[in-house]
Amino acid sequence: MSQSDPTTFRCWAEIDLAGLERNLKSIQSALPKRIRYIAVVKADAYGHGMQQTVARLMQAGVDMFAVANVNEATAIREIGTGWPIIVLGATLEQEESQLFEYELIPTISTVEELARLERRAHREKANLKAHMKIDTGMGRLGIWHEYADELFQAFRKASRVTLNGIYTHFASADKDPAFTRKQREIFIETIARADWLPVDDMLIHADNSAGITTFAPDSIYNAARIGLLQFGIRPYPESMLGRADTTPIFQFKSRVGIVKTLPEGASISYGRTCVLKRESRIAVVCAGYGDGIPLQLSNRGEVIINDQRCPILGRVTMDQTIVDVTEVAEPVESGDVVTIIGSQSGSEIRLEEFSIRADTIPWEVMCSITKRVPRIYRTAIQSG
Numbered sequence: 490m491s492q493s494d495p496t497t498f499r500c501w502a503e504i505d506l507a508g509l510e511r512n513l514k515s516i517q518s519a520l521p522k523r524i525r526y527i528a529v530v531k532a533d534a535y536g537h538g539m540q541q542t543v544a545r546l547m548q549a550g551v552d553m554f555a556v557a558n559v560n561e562a563t564a565i566r567e568i569g570t571g572w573p574i575i576v577l578g579a580t581l582e583q584e585e586s587q588l589f590e591y592e593l594i595p596t597i598s599t600v601e602e603l604a605r606l607e608r609r610a611h612r613e614k615a616n617l618k619a620h621m622k623i624d625t626g627m628g629r630l631g632i633w634h635e636y637a638d639e640l641f642q643a644f645r646k647a648s649r650v651t652l653n654g655i656y657t658h659f660a661s662a663d664k665d666p667a668f669t670r671k672q673r674e675i676f677i678e679t680i681a682r683a684d685w686l687p688v689d690d691m692l693i694h695a696d697n698s699a700g701i702t703t704f705a706p707d708s709i710y711n712a713a714r715i716g717l718l719q720f721g722i723r724p725y726p727e728s729m730l731g732r733a734d735t736t737p738i739f740q741f742k743s744r745v746g747i748v749k750t751l752p753e754g755a756s757i758s759y760g761r762t763c764v765l766k767r768e769s770r771i772a773v774v775c776a777g778y779g780d781g782i783p784l785q786l787s788n789r790g791e792v793i794i795n796d797q798r799c800p801i802l803g804r805v806t807m808d809q810t811i812v813d814v815t816e817v818a819e820p821v822e823s824g825d826v827v828t829i830i831g832s833q834s835g836s837e838i839r840l841e842e843f844s845i846r847a848d849t850i851p852w853e854v855m856c857s858i859t860k861r862v863p864r865i866y867r868t869a870i871q872s873g
């Protein structure tokens with residue numbers, strides 16, 4: 490048995506790289522031709538694995554990458570050269586030299602950051618391209634739009650750091666179309682105020698996954714930053730969708746450890762939050778919050794065994810989760826596959842549903858599936 494043979498694992502994730510490529514193509518074809526595709530692959534490509542995800546996206550034809558920090562960006566450079574890489578987070582002083590060494594594109598939100606980088610560029614005797622971020626209502630990175638002119642002026646004076654792109658980020662593109670429209674307008678107006686800018690030669694971007702599913706990009710934009718949607722996750726109202734047809738590529742699986750019978754009145758797991766109301770068959774599953782099943786799913790979540798949904802009983806523990814298999818038609822046995830996220834013939838638990846039940850969001854779920862869970866990859870050859 491090989492290292493990537495799922496039959497050897499007690500808890501693992503299956504990732505369909507061919508599906509990733511199909512999703513990418515579908516999103517690309519839904520976007521106007523001029524829109525450059527910036528693949529957002531921060532946090533280990535949303536838990537899918539940086540190495541394999543990025544390699545596949547490079548082959549499949551993305552234009553650029555965006556990550557949270559310099560460390561993630563250098564990892565991409567080691568996978569392949571030639572793709573511009575935007576660092577979306579703030580770059581710390583001790584990280585600056587890597588921007589030059591790896592030709593990364595930093596995000597600049599303050600005049601101080603630009604001054605610091607300009608000084609560093611002079612010391613390194615090197616030039617750097619940077620993107621300026623405008624805060625149009627996210628209240629995180631970026632210069633507040635009303636103060637943007639001072640940063641534009643600072644860029645105008647800088648000699649070694651060039652303004653290569655301008656962007657903003659939406660705070661509520663999936664929930665609040667009116668606020669998002671306002672952010673779009675502010676962004677366009679702010680750029681228009683700097684009428685000396687050669688915007689045609691710059692990358693102008695705002696849309697994330699929710700942004701492209703809710704609005705057709707205004708003509709000023711020539712790029713979009715796509716994270717969640719390329720992984721086939723779409724926690725957006727159906728009314729807002731329809732442009733890109735994407736499907737999930739991630740499955741989270743485990744196995745039954747033991748099956749046993751417990752009498753009516755027996756209590757289950759730490760804290761005894763579940764007391765059986767009838768004699769029950771229970772399965773102890775080989776995965777817990779140490780693998781990424783949130784504690785919040787205690788007494789609330791479901792898994793799929795033998796194509797049937799089975800409720801989680803009692804508290805999720807670090808290494809094990811107890812489920813009720815009394816109603817499962819086929820006898821459940823030790824070693825049977827348990828689908829935590831994904832599908833088994835007729836039954837499916839989507840990540841979107843899983844997140845809602847756990848009182849969280851898909852982004853956090855994907856960042857919470859731990860290192861203990863090996864990621865195995867299906868390629869085009871295996872999945873047709």
Ligand SMILES: *Cc1c(COP(=O)(O)O)cnc(C)c1O
Pocket residue numbers: 529531577658696697698699714715716717718
């Ligand atoms: C994470 C991130 C994105 C991608 O967001 P999705 O909703 O996953 O598409 C885009 N832009 C910025 C600045 C981000 O931090």
